[in-house]
Amino acid sequence: MKLFHYRYTLFVIFAFISLILTIGGCAPKQRAPVSTLDTPEHHVFTGMKLLETGKLSDAEREFNLGKELDHKYAPAYRGLGLVFAYKGEFKPAFKNMSKAKKLAKSKDEEARVYIGYMRLYTQQRDKDWLDDVVDNFRKANKILKKIHKDWPDPYFYMGLAYKESYKFSDAAEQFKKVLEINTTLVDKADYELKLVQKIERAMPGTPIGKKVALLEKVKRVDVAALFIQEMKLDKIYEKFRPKKFDTSFKSPGQRSSAYQMPVPVDVVDHPLRADVQTVVALKIKGLNAFPDGTFAPNEFITRASYAMMIADVISTISNDPSLDTKYIGSVSPFADVRNDVPYFNAIMVCTTRGIIEAERGLRQNIFNPMGSVSGADALLIIRRVKEDLKIF
Structure with a gap:
């Protein structure tokens, strides 16, 4: 009996040792560096630079290389969390950020994790996302205050969060703080500050206006929505455009169809169909339907095409057809615009x-007719039209 217990005990011990060895064998092994710069720190540094330029796959590779060298290196997991967030894969994004928080070995690393969470919530924009960003902003700054550091990062990403939630004044204050600290992110903060200040000057008053304000380039459908929802151009035209009456006889069926707005074939199922229908009926130069019955809603607007639309709106509201030909034959003040082009x-x-x-060019004025139009510029131009024509 004693022999049996002895053998059983030995069996359990050997089984346990085998299990430990098996688990250890299955666990990923840390990779040995192959060069001086093959370090977790260098890979994370490179990964963050790639991330900021939108090269997500390359950034992910760098963060994984850093993790292979040190399985407990928190910044590598933080970087992976950001990569997944920008890919729209939020489950692995938060999983990696959570691991980064657990592995953080210093207050610096912990603060950067909270800043990482700010970026995750801003990308995800789930329910109460802004509250989550503010919470992590406070946590990051609380740590930085304890270690007597003043980083621009929390303020910059708080500014982006406020901008995305259309709190433009609050965003401006955060970007100003980055400029006051004046260490890193200065150029980006300066650009963002000018953008939100331009949006504030444009004063978008509708949800669609605020949404379009954040676009880098506007499309035809965006302008249609701005003209109808933000500018209320259909209502203005009713007041200023001379009415034309058709007194010819029409049957009841003809009469009802005469007042229906045309529906371009490529916007039948578009969310902004009603705005496109209305704007097409206004017959604004440059924003008409095409001869094939399409509207091309996703075509980007150029500065020249937007000028044609705006000039036509001015001519119509001011009831001054002479504006349509006023400058034909004049000398062009722009080096990149000939006086014989249609626009x-x-x-x-x-x-x-x-x-x-x-x-402004290097030595002369240019207009950049084929350049794109940002949402903020589109709104500010509409604002100037309303001020110029005194329509509010």
Whole structure:
């Protein structure tokens, strides 16, 4: 009996040792560095630079290389969390950020994790996301205050969060703080500050206006929505455009169809179909439906095409058809706009009234007619039209 217990005990011990060895064998092994710069720190540094330029796959590779060298290196997991967030994969994003928090070995690393959480919540924008960003902003700054450091990062990403939630004044204050600290993120903060200040000057008053304000480039459908929802151009035209009456006889069926707005074939199922229908019926130059019955809602607007639309709106509201030809034959003040191109007169109407600003070249004025139009610029131009024509 004693022999049996002895053998059983030995069996249990050997089984336990085998299990430990098996588990240890299955666990990922840390990779040995192959060069001087093959370090977790260097890979994370490179990964963050790649992340900020939108090269997500390359950034992910760098963070994984750093993790292979040190399985407990918190910044590598923080970087992976950010990569997954920008990919829209939030479950692994928060999982990696949580691991980074557990592995943080210093107050610096812990503060950077909270800043990472700020970026995750801003990307996700789930329920109460802004409250979560503010909470992590406070946690990051509380740690930084304890270790007597003043980083610009929490303020910059708090500013981005406020901007995305349309709190433009609050965003401006955060970007100003980054400029006051004046260490890193200065150029980015300066750009963002100018953007939110421009949006504030444009004063978007509708949800669609605030949403479009954040776009880097606007499309035809965006302008249609701005003209109808933000500017209420259909209501303005009813007041200022001379009414035309058709007194010819029509049957009841013809009468009902005569007042229906055309529906371009490529916006039938579009969320902004009603705005496109209305704007097409207004017959604004440059924003008409095309001969094939399409509207091309996703086509980007150029500065020249937007000038044509705005000039036509000015001519219509002011009831001054002479504006349509006022500058034809004039000398062009712009090095990149000839006076014989179709949009020259429109550009002159808009720039001479201060509604669209020219750009400065090295030695001469340019207009950049084929350049894109940002949402903030589109709104600010609409604001200037309303002020110029005194329509509010």
